[in-house]
Amino acid sequence: MITIYTVVGLILTLGVLFGIKLLSSPKTAVLGNLIGSISMLCAIILTLAYNNILNVSLLWIALILGGIIGAILAIKVTMVQMPQMVALLNGLGGASSAIVALIILFNNYGDMNLVSRLSSSLALTIGAITFSGSLIAVAKLSGKMKQQPIVFKAHTLLNTISICFIIFSIIVVSLPNISRVVYFTFSIMIFLVSIFYGVAFSIRVGGADMPITISLLNSFSGLAASVAGFALYDPLLVVVGAIVGASGLILTQIMCNAMNRSLRDVITGRTIALNSDKIIEKGYANKEVAIKKSKSFNISESDDEQIKIIKSLISPILKNAQTIMIVPGYGMALAQAQYILKELYDKFVKESKEINFAIHPVAGRMPGHMNVLLAEVGIPYDKLLELEESNDKILNTDLVIVVGASDVINPAANTAKGTPIYGMPILEVKKAKNIIVCNKDTKPGYSGVDNPLYNEDNVILLLGDAKDSIKIIIDSF
Numbered sequence: 001m002i003t004i005y006t007v008v009g010l011i012l013t014l015g016v017l018f019g020i021k022l023l024s025s026p027k028t029a030v031l032g033n034l035i036g037s038i039s040m041l042c043a044i045i046l047t048l049a050y051n052n053i054l055n056v057s058l059l060w061i062a063l064i065l066g067g068i069i070g071a072i073l074a075i076k077v078t079m080v081q082m083p084q085m086v087a088l089l090n091g092l093g094g095a096s097s098a099i100v101a102l103i104i105l106f107n108n109y110g111d112m113n114l115v116s117r118l119s120s121s122l123a124l125t126i127g128a129i130t131f132s133g134s135l136i137a138v139a140k141l142s143g144k145m146k147q148q149p150i151v152f153k154a155h156t157l158l159n160t161i162s163i164c165f166i167i168f169s170i171i172v173v174s175l176p177n178i179s180r181v182v183y184f185t186f187s188i189m190i191f192l193v194s195i196f197y198g199v200a201f202s203i204r205v206g207g208a209d210m211p212i213t214i215s216l217l218n219s220f221s222g223l224a225a226s227v228a229g230f231a232l233y234d235p236l237l238v239v240v241g242a243i244v245g246a247s248g249l250i251l252t253q254i255m256c257n258a259m260n261r262s263l264r265d266v267i268t269g270r271t272i273a274l275n276s277d278k279i280i281e282k283g284y285a286n287k288e289v290a291i292k293k294s295k296s297f298n299i300s301e302s303d304d305e306q307i308k309i310i311k312s313l314i315s316p317i318l319k320n321a322q323t324i325m326i327v328p329g330y331g332m333a334l335a336q337a338q339y340i341l342k343e344l345y346d347k348f349v350k351e352s353k354e355i356n357f358a359i360h361p362v363a364g365r366m367p368g369h370m371n372v373l374l375a376e377v378g379i380p381y382d383k384l385l386e387l388e389e390s391n392d393k394i395l396n397t398d399l400v401i402v403v404g405a406s407d408v409i410n411p412a413a414n415t416a417k418g419t420p421i422y423g424m425p426i427l428e429v430k431k432a433k434n435i436i437v438c439n440k441d442t443k444p445g446y447s448g449v450d451n452p453l454y455n456e457d458n459v460i461l462l463l464g465d466a467k468d469s470i471k472i473i474i475d476s477f
Contacts, residue, residue: 005050009236012046015039020247021097026375043236045303083365084141087134087214093221094130094192097123097228097288098191104231106185114174119230121170124284125188125194127224132198134217141365148402148448149206153403162197166190205449206301206420211362212255214264219248241309249368258361258387260423261379296442296454299464299472307472316474321398324348324355325390327427328370329363331439332406337466341403342377344470347477356383358390358400360408367444391428400432401473403466406445412455420447435459438469 014189016039022032044063048054077085101124110118126410139145152158172178205213222244229237242423256263297310326345332338348355363370369386383392394400402409409429413421429435430453436452441463444450454461 005046006235006274009044010019012039012043013043013236013239013243015042016243023389026371026381029375041242043240046397047234047236072247078336079376080336081142082372083210083214083369084138085140086366086422087137087217090217091131091134091138091223092216094127094134094217094224096127097221098127098131098194098225100228101231102187102191102386104228105408106184109183114176114219116231119227119436120169121190123224123228123231124190125170126220126227128191128194128421129198130220130224132195132216133202133213133220134198134200136202136204137213138208138219138463145203147206150203152200155200159197159200162193162200162290163446166193167196168369169172169193186221186304186308190211209259209261209420210446211364211366212259212263213254214366217246217248217457219252220244222246222248241441253324255362259421259426260425295459296461297463299462299468300444301464310462310472311476314436314473317399317460318438318473320351321434323397323399324353325358325394325397325429325432326355327358327360327363327402327409328374329403329408330365330369331406332466333364333369333373333404334468335399335404335440336468337376337403337438338373339476340467340470341374342379344401344474345379345383347474351477356385356390356393358387358394358429359384360405360427361389362424363405363408387425387427394428394432397432398434400429400435401441402429402437403433403470404439406439406451407447407449408445409453410447410449410451412449412451416449419449422447430456433458436473438466438473440464440466 001145004152016036018037019032020038022035024077048056048059053059058211073085096326101120104112104116104120104126108253112120136145140147159232159398169190172186174184186403202217204212221239224241226238226241227246229235252263295313297306299310302310326337326341328341332341345355357370359370359373361367364373371381375381376382405427407413407421407424407426408447409427410421411426411430412419414422416422433457435453439461442451442454453459462472
């Protein structure tokens with residue numbers, strides 16, 4: 001039977017979908033975010049009204065308190081902290097679904113059919129995995145935990161046993177006429193083992209794969225909410241959760257394709273890096289040569305005379321270059337160099353040069369990280385080129401300027417078997433006529449793989465704060 005609740009819920013669902021569609025362009029993203037947020041708020045109020053609990057003061061206190069906390073976090077968080085913020089929000093979404101599922105299981109014992117018990121158990125499982133996995137992701141992204149994969153003894157066996165036990169427990173909880181003690185015991189065990197599994201699978205993921213992990217956890221948070229909707233017999237929650245889950249899954253697949261690996265390999269941690277010394281011995285990279293090369297300059301230690309030498313080296317390259325490609329990476333976000341990068345962009349435009357930005361799908365620590373940072377300072381969206389289009393243009397590019405990127409331009413991805421980036425499509429900046437790298441140092445990127453690009457004769461290394469390096473480039477015109 002179609003009710004007013006169903007009709008209004010459908011309208012609000014369409015509002016969420018329309019908001020997501022608008023998020024695909026920087027020009028409409030703010031409006032899309034606003035429409036999606038308002039639709040979700042209205043959905044919450046509609047749910048409260050439908051269940052006749054609008055007058056419960058505790059719910060309004062929670063809404064107001066949560067809104068205030070969310071607003072404070074949104075205002076205070078910097079763009080470089082956005083990946084861990086997104087991971088945290090994913091985790092909180094999973095925790096919410098897990099708590100709802102626990103309440104349903106504990107309060108409705110004896111009154112639940114097979115579908116309710118099964119969906120509640122699944123929501124509890126997915127929500128708990130999302131929560132603990134997201135907390136590990138937050139710790140890795142914020143530097144509070146080692147970014148490299150952490151592998152336990154018999155790690156794969158432990159993961160397999162955990163999954164089997166969770167499945168067994170869900171079956172037990174779903175059985176009819178089981179005792180209250182068994183029912184409650186296995187419900188709690190589902191929660192605890194799921195928490196462990198979330199930690200076990202997330203801790204084994206290396207930093208280079210973190211964008212994929214964030215996308216996957218985002219999908220999990222939506223899936224948990226959708227399954228919880230089945231347990232609550234709430235079609236609005238089912239549909240909205242499914243939208244979030246599907247969008248996260250699509251994004252996860254895009255990220256996996258961008259790194260040329262399967263989701264299974266990421267989850268099982270089959271992307272562990274070789275020791276960097278072994279990589280150097282095999283000829284994949286040679287950091288010492290890069291440090292000693294004549295075109296390597298430490299900006300923070302350069303005096304006025306040295307700065308003049310750098311400018312004299314860069315100036316003719318800038319003057320003769322008609323096509324320029326800028327490659328941003330996580331180092332740009334750390335240095336907050338997007339603002340002065342906009343000055344450099346304006347300078348190139350003023351000189352009537354063709355300039356574009358090459359955006360690798362996994363640049364930064366979450367999908368779209370670089371796009372957001374550059375859109376923030378007003379870089380035209382049509383200047384942000386995707387991987388394939390960027391590589392097509394690089395072949396005829398006079399100058400590539402790398403700002404804080406390493407893994408996404410690392411030629412070792414084509415040769416260094418057994419490393420996290422092997423087989424990953426990269427930005428082929430090596431094929432440009434001239435390359436200026438503005439990185440803090442020549443240390444490996446998030447993947448732990450040294451970059452042999454630094455040894456090339458057409459590369460100038462400006463080591464130090466990216467803002468200082470770009471300032472020198474601007475002054476070299």
